[in-house]
Amino acid sequence: MTSAETTRRRVLGAGLGALAAVSAGCSGNSGPVRRLRLATGPEGGPYNAFGQALAQAVAASGHRIEIVPVSTAASVDNLRRLADGSVELALAMGDVAGDAVLGREPFPRPTAATALARVYVNYTHLLVPADGPVRSVGDLAGRPVAVGAPGSGVQVVAERLLRAAGLSGAPVSASAPTPAPAPAPTPVPVPTADERQLGLAASVDALREGSVAALFWSGGVPTPALADLARELPLRFLPLDAQAGVLRERYGPVYSPVTLPAGVYGLTEPVGTIGVGNYLLARADVPQGVVRDLLQVVFDRWRDLLREVTAGARLEPRFAISTGEVPLHPGAVTYYRSVYG
Structure with missing residues (x-):
């Protein structure tokens, strides 16, 4: 368990003692409507579907909150918008959110994002035509590959997978180094995958037409497209289960082994792959009472929110608080304390 997870468990296990201290921040059912812009993803994508469903659920809840979904390029773009204040809420994959909080590439400095919940898990899909020559990640060398839209979370995980497979373009030695004083062997360039930055719809069209040899996607199961x-x-x-351990070792437990079940997409047997959590995030200056009201809607209506996003998922508090390096918003801490009792 990471230090962040240990601290989170400690905080949530502290009971309800601090609940009264922050109750003055409750939004209640009076006063002006709090308008919150939510950075989602491309129109027609799962983040956008979740955002639209959340906006409808909040509108029907009676809470004085309005959710305004904003179409974006997804995870990386969303964290940048959260940082510059153009949105108050955002959806993002857990690896990207962790990079933002820690100030790792592509973020030049740490982003003060907070988590409300881990709402569901994305499954990494790497698919190719069944009658094509690609049968492993290594076979992508020198071939065109759709790796997701610029600014998307799928692009991050796709590039990390390709890097782990040695397809990032970094030179490697053709043989083991010879003992001194003999010169080291000349590095041999590794043929790289030809990365094409395409959104999901364009990626599907490209694979269908044969202009790419493979397609990366990170999303719920099944993804309708x-x-x-x-x-x-x-x-x-x-299968990507062999790479799951590599990514976990390099980037932390935000990556976990999961399985595409038999039957989905016509699969005759399960396929091991990599799971990444999706977080609902907020700026730290969103009032605590608003956050608690919003989470009440999320947990009351999670079946509706996830229906068009991923099949068979279930949202529970013990799952939702597992947000890795991303700290929980104080209003979220108070909400989960009330749930734990």
Whole structure:
């Protein structure tokens, strides 16, 4: 368990003693409506669907909150908007959110983002035509690959997977180094994957047309666009369980082994892959009472929120608080204390 997780458990286990101290921050059912802009993702994508469903659920809740979904390029773009104050809420993949909080590439400095909940898990999909030559990640060398739209979380995980597979373009030695004083062997360039930055719809079209050899996607299961493609084109989903441990070692427990189940996308047997949590995030200056009211809606209506995003998912507090390096918003801490009792 990381130090962040230990601290989070300690805070949540402290009981309800601090609840009264912050109760003055409750939004209540009087006063002006608090308007919150939520950075989601491209129109037609899962983040956008979640954002639209959340806006409808909040509107029907009676709380004086209005959620305004904002279409974006997704995770990286969303964290940048959260940092510059153009939105108050955002959805992002856990690896990207952790990078933002720690100030790791592509973020030049730490971002003061806070987490409200881990709402569901993205499954990494790497699919190729079933009758094509690609049967492993290594076979992507020198081939065009759709790696997600610029500013998206799928692009981050795709690039990390390719880097872990040695397809990032860094030179490697052709053989083991010879003992001194003999000169070291000349490095041999590794053929790289030809990364094409395409959104999901464009990636599906490119794979269908044969202009890319493979498609990366990170999303719920099943993702409707991929399920539709699987009904018209025989596909192979490449296993990524071997890479899950590598990413976990390099980047932390935000990456976990998961399985695409048999039956989905027409799979005849399960396929091991990599899971990444999706976080609902907020600026730290969003009032605590507003956060508590919002989380009440999220947990009351999670079935509606996840229906169009991922099948079979269930949102529970013990799952939701696992946000890694991203600290929970104080209003979220208070909400979860009330749930734990």
